[in-house]
Amino acid sequence: MKNIPLYHVEPIRDLKEMLEKSAKTFGEKAAFLKKDIPGGPYVPVSFNQYKEDVDALGTALIKKGCKGERIAIIGENRYEWSVSYLAVVNGTGIAVPLDKELPVNEIVISLNRAEVTTIIFSPKLTEKILACKAQVPTLKHLITMEQPDPQRAEAEEAPYYSIYDLLREGRELLAEGDTAFTDAVIDRDAMQILLFTSGTTDVSKAVMLSHKNICENLMAMSSMVYIDDKDIFLSILPIHHTYECTCGFLCPVYRGSTVAYCEGLRHITKNMAEGKITMMLVVPLVLESMHRRVWDTIRKQGLAKKVKFALRLNSVLRKIGMDRSKKLFAKVHESFGGHMRLFISGAAAVDPQVSKDFRNFGILTIQGYGLTECAPIAALNRNCDFKDDAAGMPMPGTELEIDAPDAAGIGEITIKGPNVMLGYYHDETATKQAIDARGFFHTGDLGYMDKDKFVHITGRKKNVIVTKNGKNIFPEEIEYLLLKSPYIAEVVVYGEAAEDGETIVKANVFPDYEKIKEDAAAGLLETDTPEAVIRAEIKTVNKQLVSYKAVKDFLLRDTEFIKTSTQKIKRYIEDNQAAH
Structure with missing residues (x-):
């Protein structure tokens, strides 16, 4: 900090x-x-x-x-x-x-x-x-x-x-x-x-x-x-x-x-x-779509190596106060109207690489963390002090505590401050469950606070998969890795009980069918069969995970998941828990 x-x-x-x-x-x-x-x-x-x-x-x-x-x-x-x-x-x-x-x-x-x-x-x-x-x-x-x-x-x-x-x-x-x-x-x-x-x-x-x-x-x-x-x-x-x-x-x-x-x-x-827009509030889905569009254009023009070199160069120049992004990446700026200076992302975690790329292109990208119950912002990265992998620092006047942290410091994020809601309408029971006797609102989100007082979100408390041996698996961590694949558009990771009493990790996947078809036609994939492509992508991700977190099985969907208005997948509705 x-x-x-x-x-x-x-x-x-x-x-x-x-x-x-x-x-x-x-x-x-x-x-x-x-x-x-x-x-x-x-x-x-x-x-x-x-x-x-x-x-x-x-x-x-x-x-x-x-x-x-x-x-x-x-x-x-x-x-x-x-x-x-x-x-x-x-x-x-x-x-x-x-x-x-x-x-x-x-x-x-x-x-x-x-x-x-x-x-x-x-x-x-x-x-x-x-x-x-x-x-x-x-x-x-x-x-x-x-x-x-x-x-x-x-x-x-x-x-x-x-x-x-x-x-x-x-x-x-x-x-x-x-x-x-x-x-x-x-x-x-x-x-x-x-x-x-x-x-x-x-x-x-x-x-x-x-x-x-x-x-x-x-x-x-x-x-x-x-x-x-x-x-x-x-x-x-x-x-x-x-x-x-x-x-x-x-x-x-x-x-x-x-x-x-x-x-x-x-x-x-x-x-x-x-x-002549200078700022936008976005969700990761919108930001990552813009990022993908920029890189698709760069690759189609055969400029990927040149641009990656320019990004590394500008990153070094920025550290010594010589930002040349608007000159080096003029066409990128033009594609966003020519005046953009700041994206603020919320509602879910954004891929840190996306934030870094936009920043090196010359458009600062930061993220915050909030909930409706907090009106909504609880933590925020600053334009002058940020971490790409963090949700932000607690807001001035807001107390943020990690409740019941485990050995790794991960626990439920709780918030107290003048931004915390009055309560739930006509639901005193739910209000008392959400706001404790000390006035802290229990968010239901799990995370930790680093030495610089930045908050890191690891997942939702109710989403955690607990193995037979008591180990915690955060589905969001695995989903993040799977979504790095260009062939996986959306995914929900969940736990399912096996016959031996163990809990196995499974994935419900909505593939990017068009991308699979396009890359197969271009000779970039050995097959155009979605099931085979996704199986290979999951195998690649499993190599990055400890064995108990590995995805053991998956389902394919034909349609997108049903989402909230801020593009969060509704995990627990019936239509999202099966292949459709």
Whole structure:
């Protein structure tokens, strides 16, 4: 640990004060870049305009009788989502962000559990939301994020409002002197956000967060990683998730940066260039896909040896303060829009080699560790002090302890601090199981802390495979090695009891069928039979493992695993536990 001073940050009591300060400081600077027409140019929205829209919508919602009520927000990453969120939490009621990918039955369950009275939704989800209406007794208002439809507005009983009608109504109310929203006092310790964890099991928990939880997290993360008003974020991860919501939406608003909404994963490269993007929050799947695309292009051009030499050279030059990455790797920078300076990866561990390559290309790549229950960041690598194989250092004001460590120092990661949730909604038993008498939240993750106070994650407590002799096997360690194979797209490693009572290690594999076919056709493989190729890859990995960790058998899947919205495989659902 280099003991580098933290960056200065503006103190904020709550998200309402955060928006007021940012609007006052950054005024007419662009807070958001949105597209009014798909494929059209980015249109800037200033900090002043954003605050005006938040105040107008909040005022209109209170006039509709929504004060103190639970309001669900569901849709893709877009400007109206961001307006809705702060319009709810900054003086109206409790925000309930929902995953737009949920099927109707799961949306209904979440709406009923949260006792939602109002839904603000994307027009793309109209059919889903209307299907929910009759199944949620508490529901009173439906608000679409689209422009008003004159024909629908003339109907006797329109099924929903337009957010733009409410914005107009709110502005009129503000002009008449309505201060119900703008004068609202925020209780920073009360539940203001109710989040259903995506989880890697089929049972979600409802996490209660406060303004204090979010604001303490914003201040802590901003003191560790340098972000300023010249940065432009590309918003690509699901915004209902705390990772993107806190770090990719609220943090840029807090720091005076700009958020550009991505049109979809297929448009990332185009949007990076159009928006002059400098920063992105990513998950390993996205980052490693970008990394693979860069290297595929390099190999196809026959430049692999030349580039590897240039990477080694630049690594040496950087150590003596002579970074030549932008000149040496100009085409790589162009492929990311020409302005990228920082990738921050979360949700799972990223391959350290990927981080090193991007850094030597001239784009710093660091990772953090968090959970919804921690609002979400608990540990973070700094832009000026990092380790590629670590999840990061504990956040300022956060205590991180390893509970019941074994001989190797590995135990459950526990966290205490102002970012830790209030508890699980209507589930005191689960709350007491998660937060101990000392106030430490038990994450369920296993890991250790090194001498420099960096946290290293070894796996999930519930995933550990225990052998007959009491030895612990971390599936994630084996999965990491298997995923280095270009022929394995996804894998889940698990333990299964054998007839002799021993537990054997097995793997459920989704191969990269296209890569196998392509390389076999090019003469790079002796066979194009997926089973034979995967067997050989597993044999290679087993040579790197002690015998009791070796993969003894495997299954092949025809389809990808079912995943959460942050691309984590749901290990324990039935469809993911067999070959499909």
